[in-house]
Amino acid sequence: xxxxxxxxxxxxxxxxxxxxxxxxxxxxxxxxxxxxxxxxxxxxxxxxxxxxxxxxxxxxxxxxxxxxxxxxxxxxxxxxxxxxxxxxxxxxxxxxxxxxxxxxxxxxxxxxxxxxxxxxxxxxxxxxxxxxxxxxxxxxxxxxxxxxxxxxxxxxxxxxxxxxxxxxxxxxxxxxxxxxxxxxxxxxxxxxxxxxxxxxxxxxxxxxxxxxxxxxxxxxxxxxxxxxxxxxxxxxxxxxxxxxxxxxxxxxxxxxxxxxxxxxxxxxxxxxxxxxxxxxxxxxxxxxxxxxxxxxxxxxxxxxxxxxxxxxxxxxxxxxxxxxxxxxxxxxxxxxxxxxxxxxxxxxxxxxxxxxxxxxxxxxxxxx
Amino acid sequence: xxxxxxxxxxxxxxxxxxxxxxxxxxxxxxxxxxxxxxxxxxxxxxxxxxxxxxxxxxxxxxxxxxxxxxxxxxxxxxxxxxxxxxxxxxxxxxxxxxxxxxxxxxxxxxxxxxxxxxxxxxxxxxxxxxxxxxxxxxxxxxxxxxxxxxxxxxxxxxxxxxxxxxxxxxxxxxxxxxxxxxxxxxxxxxxxxxxxxxxxxxxxxxxxxxxxxxxxxxxxxxxxxxxxxxxxxxx
Numbered sequence: 001x002x003x004x005x006x007x008x009x010x011x012x013x014x015x016x017x018x019x020x021x022x023x024x025x026x027x028x029x030x031x032x033x034x035x036x037x038x039x040x041x042x043x044x045x046x047x048x049x050x051x052x053x054x055x056x057x058x059x060x061x062x063x064x065x066x067x068x069x070x071x072x073x074x075x076x077x078x079x080x081x082x083x084x085x086x087x088x089x090x091x092x093x094x095x096x097x098x099x100x101x102x103x104x105x106x107x108x109x110x111x112x113x114x115x116x117x118x119x120x121x122x123x124x125x126x127x128x129x130x131x132x133x134x135x136x137x138x139x140x141x142x143x144x145x146x147x148x149x150x151x152x153x154x155x156x157x158x159x160x161x162x163x164x165x166x167x168x169x170x171x172x173x174x175x176x177x178x179x180x181x182x183x184x185x186x187x188x189x190x191x192x193x194x195x196x197x198x199x200x201x202x203x204x205x206x207x208x209x210x211x212x213x214x215x216x217x218x219x220x221x222x223x224x225x226x227x228x229x230x231x232x233x234x235x236x237x238x239x240x241x242x243x244x245x246x247x248x249x250x251x252x253x254x255x256x257x258x259x260x261x262x263x264x265x266x267x268x269x270x271x272x273x274x275x276x277x278x279x280x281x282x283x284x285x286x287x288x289x290x291x292x293x294x295x296x297x298x299x300x301x302x303x304x305x306x307x308x309x310x311x312x313x314x315x316x317x318x319x320x321x322x323x324x325x326x327x328x329x330x331x332x333x334x335x336x337x338x339x340x341x342x343x344x345x346x347x348x349x350x351x352x353x354x355x356x357x358x359x360x361x362x363x364x365x366x367x368x
Numbered sequence: 369x370x371x372x373x374x375x376x377x378x379x380x381x382x383x384x385x386x387x388x389x390x391x392x393x394x395x396x397x398x399x400x401x402x403x404x405x406x407x408x409x410x411x412x413x414x415x416x417x418x419x420x421x422x423x424x425x426x427x428x429x430x431x432x433x434x435x436x437x438x439x440x441x442x443x444x445x446x447x448x449x450x451x452x453x454x455x456x457x458x459x460x461x462x463x464x465x466x467x468x469x470x471x472x473x474x475x476x477x478x479x480x481x482x483x484x485x486x487x488x489x490x491x492x493x494x495x496x497x498x499x500x501x502x503x504x505x506x507x508x509x510x511x512x513x514x515x516x517x518x519x520x521x522x523x524x525x526x527x528x529x530x531x532x533x534x535x536x537x538x539x540x541x542x543x544x545x546x547x548x549x550x551x552x553x554x555x556x557x558x559x560x561x562x563x564x565x566x567x568x569x570x571x572x573x574x575x576x577x578x579x580x581x582x583x584x585x586x587x588x589x590x591x592x593x594x595x596x597x598x599x600x601x602x603x
Contacts, residue, residue, distance in 0.1 A: 212460070215458055222443055224444045225471055227439075
């Protein structure tokens with residue numbers, strides 16, 4: 001009933017949603033504590049990452065298991081150009097696009113040798129690429145110290161507008177605003193921009209070309225689609241969003257090391273897409289939100305055990321991943337199409353509505 | 369000058385030579401068939417024409433060599449393919465599939481008109497336009513593959529086994545459409561295992577065997593050839 005009301009009055013829904021998004025860090029900060037505002041920031045980062053990977057995996061159907069490499073590149077570019085490591089302190093509006101662009105170029109570099117690969121083979125090569133980047137970051141501290149190796153790069157400059165740095169606590173309009181709050185609004189702006197671009201891409205000529213390549217590459221080429229360029233563009237666009245998120249991450253965290261960019265990270269981002277609903281923007285967003293919030297929430301299992309049983313029986317760190325894994329398995333068993341699937345995927349997995357019945361009926365050719 | 373001229377086409381897959389020096393020509397407005405058994409190299413020949421596989425030899429289309437051109441560029445010059453096994457975009461709707469056929473075209477009014485034309489040719493597709501292509505029957509998918517190819521308003525249409533795996537009634541319907549398309553002036557090169565059917569609708573034919581053309585000539589003569597009758601027409 002509420003959904004029906006909002007559907008009839010989209011302006012009201014929009015205003016409420018905007019108000020909620022603006023107030024969210026304060027509500028969360030007051031209700032759940034300060035650390036949750038940081039979780040909120042990470043949620044937005046992962047929405048950007050998941051939407052980026054969704055271009056490659058969801059739109060173009062290219063299984064990429066090394067996506068985190070682009071995230072790492074964006075983060076390292078930011079760290080190199082805005083930290084004491086090289087003594088460079090360029091402003092964020094110059095560094096972020098550079099990191100995103102470099103990641104995009106690497107997207108093409110990864111894409112070129114993999115043009116003829118699909119499915120499992122592509123997954124293995126991209127997985128290797130992700131690991132190569134991480135291992136490079138881990139070892140490029142000698143003979144010339146480029147990445148500072150496993151220690152990572154510290155004291156990365158926070159985002160700053162003129163003299164106003166996103167660090168410490170500011171008092172704005174009588175409100176106490178921490179850096180985590182400020183980053184929330186910055187990330188929110190980038191997230192909304194990413195959603196906008198992802199939506200426009202999906203409906204564009206290039207988006208239709210991606211869909212065609214995903215379904216049948218030979219037929220797509222025969223339709224006049226330049227499959228090589230269109231695939232490279234998917235890699236480049238996805239990587240660009242990865243690099244953007246990487247730069248934001250570096251400025252927000254103030255410290256990066258190769259450890260943050262391991263294979264598990266790539267797999268988590270992929271899980272967000274699959275769990276939410278591959279290729280469908282609302283689903284991907286929900287997947288990113290859930291898979292960022294859930295592991296954090298499951299940290300509190302220790303407190304629950306103490307309250308109920310008087311002591312911590314199982315270490316929450318162990319239980320956390322177990323419950324998380326179980327949740328994923330259950331999802332794939334009972335809702336394989338994702339939480340909010342696109343119209344087509346929903347129908348593929350569940351033939352229930354009348355359209356599906358009509359489709360089933362047409363499978364019989366007897367009536368000519 | 370032939371619309372399509374293939375000279376000494378050779379295609380290797382690893383150490384295996386699948387096409388061993390094929391020569392063929394299709395004149396403007398003709399309906400020519402290429403028949404032969406499974407594995408004779410018919411589909412490979414089409415792939416060579418479209419630049420989908422590495423090949424040697426010369427392929428000329430409307431007088432211009434296609435050597436070095438990518439498939440999409442060849443398609444943009446007016447060569448359309450109805451792929452083996454239909455190759456419809458399964459998760460896109462019927463309407464979206466047809467739309468993809470007109471990908472290289474910019475003339476919106478012409479595309480609209482051609483869409484109406486395809487829906488006229490296949491009223492079934494109009495009924496099913498909002499359905500995903502993967503849920504269509506085999507025959508409907510074949511109609512869609514042909515309709516999609518027509519949406520590019522091709523000058524040369526390459527058809528790869530359009531009768532494969534279809535019920536007899538549906539095969540008849542598909543072949544009626546192929547003839548209708550031919551009457552509209554589109555040049556067709558039809559690859560078929562069903563030699564009987566292909567020879568009946570075409571004006572000329574080529575017989576392919578182990579990667580080479582062994583016989584060619586007017587379809588009526590081929591259909592009367594004792595060798596062809598024995599090998600392909602089950603006599």
